[in-house]
Amino acid sequence: MLFTLQKALYRARQRVMKLSARVVPLPIPGLLTGPGSLDQLAENISVRALKRVLVVSDKVLMQLGLPQRLLLALERRSVAYTVYDDVQPNPTIENVENGVIVYREHGCDGIVAFGGGSAIDCAKIIGARLANRFLSVRSMKGMFRVVLPIPPFFCVPTTAGTGSETTIVAVITDAATHEKFAISDLKLVPKLAVLDPELMVGLPPPITAATGMDALTHAVEAYIGLNGNPFTDENAEKATRLIFANLLEAYQNGTNLEARYNMALASYCAGAAFTRAYVGYVHAIAHNMGGLYSVPHGLANAIILPHVLRFCRAEAEPKLAALAVAAGLGVRGESERELSLRFIEAIEQLNQRMGIPTTIKELRAKDIPLITRRALEEAHPAYPVPRIITEAECEALVSQLLP
Ligand SMILES: [Fe+2]
Structure with missing residues (x-):
């Protein structure tokens, strides 16, 4: 009963x-698609007059040198960048908070997520925390709790699975309780996503x-x-x-x-x-x-x-x-x-x-x-x-x- x-x-x-x-229709990111499409991202960032972007990635990808193509293209377009590569496979609230500190210390004005779902989700929540200083990661748990829009955000998935480059969702782990939870908000959808299969061959x-x-x-x-x-x-x-x-x-x-x-x-x-x-x-x-x-x-x-x-x-x-x-x-x-x-x-x-x-x-x-x-x-x-x-x-x- x-x-x-x-x-x-x-x-x-x-x-x-x-x-x-x-x-409430959900936003759809702009798409750059096909082999080599990553090369168009830097241009798209520079026309938005961004000065310095935070590139959120992980150590494995950095060691493989996968983000190099993007970083060189940003340099050619005179867009400065700071790499934050401390994202863990199941990203934690601490990963987010450290990313927020790096973003502020370096005076960034945009975010590029480069990696699998972990890097993308971590980058989304870094953006949410940056724009909403008064909200903790935990307090944004659930639906539509992100109040202010996040900084300009771009996504480069290097795996084919999460779909996080088009979703309103970001999943995060509270390391203290081992609880994994989702933050869902329209503001977490990136402006632009790159589907470049060349990044996935390895x-x-x-x-x-x-x-x-x-x-x-x-x-x-x-x-x-x-x-x-x-x-x-x-x-x-x-x-x-x-x-x-x-x-x-x-x-x-x-x-x-x-x-x-x-x-x-x-x-x-x-x-x-x-x-x-x-x-x-x-x-x-x-x-x-x-x-x-x-x-x-x-x-x-x-x-x-x-x-x-x-x-x-x-x-x-x-x-x-x-x-x-x-x-x-x-x-x-x-x-x-x-x-x-x-x-x-x-x-x-x-x-x-x-x-x-x-x-x-x-x-x-x-x-x-x-x-x-x-x-x-x-x-x-x-x-x-x-x-x-x-x-x-x-x-x-x-x-x-x-x-
Ligand atoms: Fe999933």
């Missing part, structure tokens, strides 16, 4: 969110696999949720089609520029879908695997995705069947039950072919109640999932991930 009432309340909140999304196969599965999870969760619209559906289907056609190739042949570009585009489309239609339980659970054990986000999603899809298969059957068709696994007119099962199996096979395990080796049974509580706190009522899960069902689902 209590659960039925709670479910009704969640659904009512989700409907309000769906209606408000129609009233991405190691395991990272290609995990980030690609993150993008697939965005597309699937946005598509099967209840808050989609024709725009998000089209983007989610396109992303699913591109991922099934290109991810394995990008994993096996990292230098294939066409496969890399198609994955970058898929990630962008999946981002455009989920930032409007939200994600679901896969993300809610995966965020905790990242917060508690530092499991890479995409890897956790890849492992959890088939389990959540089996849980809600019946409710999401027509949608999963449509995704199977988009993925080229069947044709319209076949049994929807068959197609939906085939889609879930194809995800499991894709995982297997890319060496993704079926369990989370860091997961401890004693943590399952905490993971469940935090995951449900994140998901309810924000995520318009096709089937609402109870605490007991969620604990059982997470138990399936035990090594």
Whole structure:
């Protein structure tokens, strides 16, 4: 009885969110696309009369020399820069605060995120903190809590997965509590994003696999949720089609520029879908695997995705069947039950072919109640999932991930 009432309340909140999304259209970043498109970014920054940008990246990318092309182009355009490369794989509030200090000390007037989801999310929150001195990172947790617009912000993703270059979301970890939480606001969308596949050719196969599965999870969760619209559906289907056609190739042949570009585009489309239609339980659970054990986000999603899809298969059957068709696994007119099962199996096979395990080796049974509580706190009522899960069902689902 209590659960039925709670479910009704969640659904009512989700409907309000769906209606408000129609009233407040989300901004779309300008795009520079294709091999070599990074070279156009410096020019786009210099015409905005920015004096010095903070380039937010990480140590691994700096050692690989990946940002060099951008830095040289900025120099040629007389745009000064300061590199802040202390972003950790699961960025923390401390990473944000240190970035804020560096930005102020060097008198920067714009931000360029250069890296995977961690660098982009950290850069977004650095921007939010800079513009809103009176708000702590924690106090911006949730939806629409960033009051003032962030400094001019540009994004150069070097992985194809997060879609953060087009989303309103940034995920951050509180190192003190190991809690990972999201800040969502229209002001976090960059002015410009660069989809340059040349930056992705050196991405190691395991990272290609995990980030690609993150993008697939965005597309699937946005598509099967209840808050989609024709725009998000089209983007989610396109992303699913591109991922099934290109991810394995990008994993096996990292230098294939066409496969890399198609994955970058898929990630962008999946981002455009989920930032409007939200994600679901896969993300809610995966965020905790990242917060508690530092499991890479995409890897956790890849492992959890088939389990959540089996849980809600019946409710999401027509949608999963449509995704199977988009993925080229069947044709319209076949049994929807068959197609939906085939889609879930194809995800499991894709995982297997890319060496993704079926369990989370860091997961401890004693943590399952905490993971469940935090995951449900994140998901309810924000995520318009096709089937609402109870605490007991969620604990059982997470138990399936035990090594
Ligand atoms: Fe994600």
